[in-house]
Amino acid sequence: MGDSQYSFSLTTFSPSGKLVQIEHALTAVGSGQTSLGIKAANGVVIATEKKLPSILVDEASVQKIQCLTPNIGVVYSGMGPDFRVLVRKSRKQAEQYHRLYKEPIPVTQLVRETAAVMQEFTQSGGVRPFGVSLLVAGYDDNGPQLYQVDPSGSYFSWKASAMGKNVSNAKTFLEKRYTDDMELDDAVHTAILTLKEGFEGQISGKNIEIGIIGTDRKFRQVSALTLSPFLNILLMEKWPFGFKKCQSLVLTPAEIDDYLAEVE
Amino acid sequence: MSRGSGGGYDRHITIFSPEGRLFQVEYAFKAVKAAGITSIGVRGKDSVCVVTQKKVPDKLLDQSSITHLFPITKFLGLLATGMTADARTLVQQARNEAAEFRFRYGYEMPVDVLSKWIADKSQVYTQHAYMRPLGVVAMVLGIDEEKGPQLYKCDPAGHFYGHKATSAGSKEQEAINFLEKKMKNDPAFTYEETVQTAISALQSVLQEDFKATEIEVGVVKADNPVFRVLLTEEIDEHLTAISERD
Numbered sequence: 099m100g101d102s103q104y105s106f107s108l109t110t111f112s113p114s115g116k117l118v119q120i121e122h123a124l125t126a127v128g129s130g131q132t133s134l135g136i137k138a139a140n141g142v143v144i145a146t147e148k149k150l151p152s153i154l155v156d157e158a159s160v161q162k163i164q165c166l167t168p169n170i171g172v173v174y175s176g177m178g179p180d181f182r183v184l185v186r187k188s189r190k191q192a193e194q195y196h197r198l199y200k201e202p203i204p205v206t207q208l209v210r211e212t213a214a215v216m217q218e219f220t221q222s223g224g225v226r227p228f229g230v231s232l233l234v235a236g237y238d239d240n241g242p243q244l245y246q247v248d249p250s251g252s253y254f255s256w257k258a259s260a261m262g263k264n265v266s267n268a269k270t271f272l273e274k275r276y277t278d279d280m281e282l283d284d285a286v287h288t289a290i291l292t293l294k295e296g297f298e299g300q301i302s303g304k305n306i307e308i309g310i311i312g313t314d315r316k317f318r319q320v321s322a323l324t325l326s327p328f329l330n331i332l333l334m335e336k337w338p339f340g341f342k343k344c345q346s347l348v349l350t351p352a353e354i355d356d357y358l359a360e361v362e
Numbered sequence: 363m364s365r366g367s368g369g370g371y372d373r374h375i376t377i378f379s380p381e382g383r384l385f386q387v388e389y390a391f392k393a394v395k396a397a398g399i400t401s402i403g404v405r406g407k408d409s410v411c412v413v414t415q416k417k418v419p420d421k422l423l424d425q426s427s428i429t430h431l432f433p434i435t436k437f438l439g440l441l442a443t444g445m446t447a448d449a450r451t452l453v454q455q456a457r458n459e460a461a462e463f464r465f466r467y468g469y470e471m472p473v474d475v476l477s478k479w480i481a482d483k484s485q486v487y488t489q490h491a492y493m494r495p496l497g498v499v500a501m502v503l504g505i506d507e508e509k510g511p512q513l514y515k516c517d518p519a520g521h522f523y524g525h526k527a528t529s530a531g532s533k534e535q536e537a538i539n540f541l542e543k544k545m546k547n548d549p550a551f552t553y554e555e556t557v558q559t560a561i562s563a564l565q566s567v568l569q570e571d572f573k574a575t576e577i578e579v580g581v582v583k584a585d586n587p588v589f590r591v592l593l594t595e596e597i598d599e600h601l602t603a604i605s606e607r608d
Contacts, residue, residue, distance in 0.1 A: 104490075108371075108375070119378050125378075152542060154525050154528055155526075156524035156525055156526055159474065179481060179482070180485065183485060225490050229378070
């Protein structure tokens with residue numbers, strides 16, 4: 099990793115014992131768009147703001163919530179290009195696991211391996227840490243799970259979490275609203291309400307993204323756009339043999355707007 | 363050897379600044395503006411058009427050798443705004459990648475796949491200290507078999523988005539403001555309207571009327587999805603149409 103010219107780490111200890119590059123990476127995450135996740139009794143929901151730099155941008159070309167496997171989805175706050183790298187690496191790791199063990203990778207394993215990649219970039223020569231925090235949502239034999247992974251490579255399992263610009267308000271809101279026996283639908287409503295709290299402007303199906311996974315263990319993106327399912331699979335890179343394609347049943351703007359109407 | 367926030371190295375290589383910014387990437391954006399050229403891209407109902415200034419700094423230069431518009435494959439075009447040398451290396455790598463794609467998978471590389479590849483490469487330069495980001499904003503255009511006309515913009519930070527219309531270069535923000543007004547109600551431009559919107563956007567933003575030799579225009583049309591650079595006569599026709607319209 100990195101050229102021999104830079105065979106020393108750029109992330110080094112300060113006199114006070116801190117790794118300042120990681121702190122700065124966290125600052126970069128903190129200035130990213132808000133995203134959050136909520137674990138319900140029968141599923142997990144992740145959501146994010148999708149504010150684009152101009153109305154000229156084609157929303158259909160942007161997808162912030164991504165599928166890592168058919169039953170694991172991920173969202174981020176921070177730098178989009180760094181996120182793409184992690185998604186690609188994680189997908190490959192999941193596929194390698196499947197090739198070896200002939201079963202889908204458990205959520206904890208995938209999170210662990212992704213976190214290990216992020217940690218590598220805080221110690222290897224000639225590279226900087228990733229400027230993203232991830233929320234990984236999945237459903238496997240251990241039930242619904244939600245993990246947050248930070249630029250340092252540390253990860254924790256959360257009942258509900260938020261990241262990005264509005265993190266403190268969002269977390270306070272979630273703390274008040276969260277109950278251990280929440281159902282998935284309640285969780286989606288709470289997620290939307292939390293996003294609404296800190297949202298600048300008019301919230302609509304076109305400027306947020308929601309991903310849900312329920313007991314059917316199929317990760318779905320509730321997107322505002324009537325993309326054809328085939329199109330969505332293309333956006334997710336070629337999927338190798340022997341592994342079911344990520345079934346992103348993309349739902350219509352009506353669905354998100356229905357949720358929004360119920361919330362009001 | 364202490365780095366981190368000390369030593370000011372956050373300005374020299376792509377490591378984080380205390381505010382969580384990457385100064386080298388921001389400087390790369392400035393380098394794009396410093397080139398002094400503005401480019402515009404507009405996507406219509408069944409065509410895409412890109413326009414850029416053609417500044418020939420010295421009369422002794424061979425005009426035909428100065429270009430920012432590059433065909434990547436027969437069907438994909440790339441408009442590079444910024445540092446010409448960086449643009450050429452990017453184009454060279456993109457051409458190679460597109461050709462390999464065609465060989466490997468048996469079908470033409472789609473616009474968004476190429477854009478993603480360019481953006482991912484740019485991301486690597488923002489994370490690894492040994493290479494600086496390229497001082498180029500690339501606009502990729504082509505006709506996608508399923509999605510129709512596509513216009514993507516890739517920047518030094520590694521972002522890439524599809525656009526209905528966009529701009530890059532020194533007067534980028536003014537051009538985007540102009541285009542936002544024009545594209546507000548999602549108009550479905552015909553080929554002529556697409557080209558004329560792009561050219562008139564450039565004229566309005568730079569506040570001068572062009573001669574056909576002072577701009578470069580590249581188009582792809584759905585009925586003939588080959589990437590083509592317009593000839594001087596064709597540019598003249600469009601310029602005349604614009605001035606008659608006003």
